[in-house]
Amino acid sequence: MSVNIRVANAPVNFGIYAADRAPFTATELLSALAEAGYEGIDSGPIGYLGTVDTLPGRLADAGLALAGGWIDLRYGAEDGFSADQAGLEAALDVFTAVPVPDPVFAPRPTLACPDNAERMARPGIAYGTVEDWAGFAARVQRAADRCRERGLEPVFHHHLGTDVESAQEVEKLLEATDVSLCLDTGHLYLAGGDPVAALRDWAPRIKQVHIKDASREAMERTRAAGGDFAQAVRDGAFPVLGTGEIEMTEVVAVLQETGYTGWAVIEQDAPETGREPAGLLADQRTNREALRKAGL
Template sequence: AWPGFADRVQRAVDRCRGRGLEPVFHYHLGTDVETEAEADRLLELTDVAVCLDTGHLTLAGGDPATALRKWAGRIGQVHLKDADLAAHRRVREAGGGLTEVVAAGGFCALGTGDVDFAGVLRGLDEIGYTGWLVIEQDAPAQGQDLDRIRADQRGNRRWLEEALP
């Protein structure tokens, strides 16, 4: 199904560009393009830029620091997102999906999970990336604890201030 899928993505990319927009493809757990290999295949078959999402790529078994070097000329946006591999593994072993991974804290505050942010930030600097760095912090699907969300975002900001002098 790859040729047809890639053709549809490319047509959408071309339509966006025809309207003066530059699209970026965001691979994601729970979709048809989750893994580094699947993102590689899409990039091979299209000319769309990719959103380097550190959290989703880590939980899908990829290495964001390695992928960013491979995708250097194709990265159109970066989502800095941490990931807890142990939480992901527990949920998957129990038969849960993405909603349960999020609820179990599979995407945690920056610097508290398993993403190699030192390697990612160093790699972005090495490839001369100057685009958007989006801090993405998922809140559990059931209920919205705004105090926790604000505290997580304040913590993420502090972590970034220390990580990006």
């Protein structure tokens, strides 16, 4: 196990974003993930794990740290971006309320785009959707600067079905800003990229890693049937670690080779499947063991 990399989990693995009702309370989920061997957790929807007043105590009771959390901002237009600032500030209030003994493992505000309906309908097919890249990048930079003003280093998360999906779009954003990157192995792979090569090429900018396995075979099957991103998730585009097409030992090896330090967050983009909570938790135990066998 690396002393420079700690492994976290995330509420998205339990369908928290999609479900009308979470399968676990915050306290139940934190306790279960700590028992499964995780050292940290992503926030999930702001407020789910707790508020400024309650989250620090819940994390301390479970022995977990906060790895970061997702923040959607509409970078494509000034009016939407301005309207989203309140959500950014609310998230930063929560993140900065949590004590951080080691700055290397401070929570990373995860800056992301909202869903793009056209791309969600045809995920992983690279075509441009940003008309004003200069304005888009400038607003990403402003969001990153605000996070730093609040004492946290943000990371930008590329994602299938959004305006920044392909490796080429990631490169374009990195060239136009100084924002750090959250490299997501599964989303990059299904967008046609090579996550192992990207971990090397973008190493100086990578400040967080989201670990996913992925299946292009499942994605292609979904596309052929006319399915969208949500259907691809249901069809197994993001299987448990070790059962897809990404070689996790290579991912871990290049993280160690490049000297990455920080959080490795296991994410699986779980759908609202109606599965029993015990089955969802069993997947995350399997994921943790698979990453341990790979070297983390």
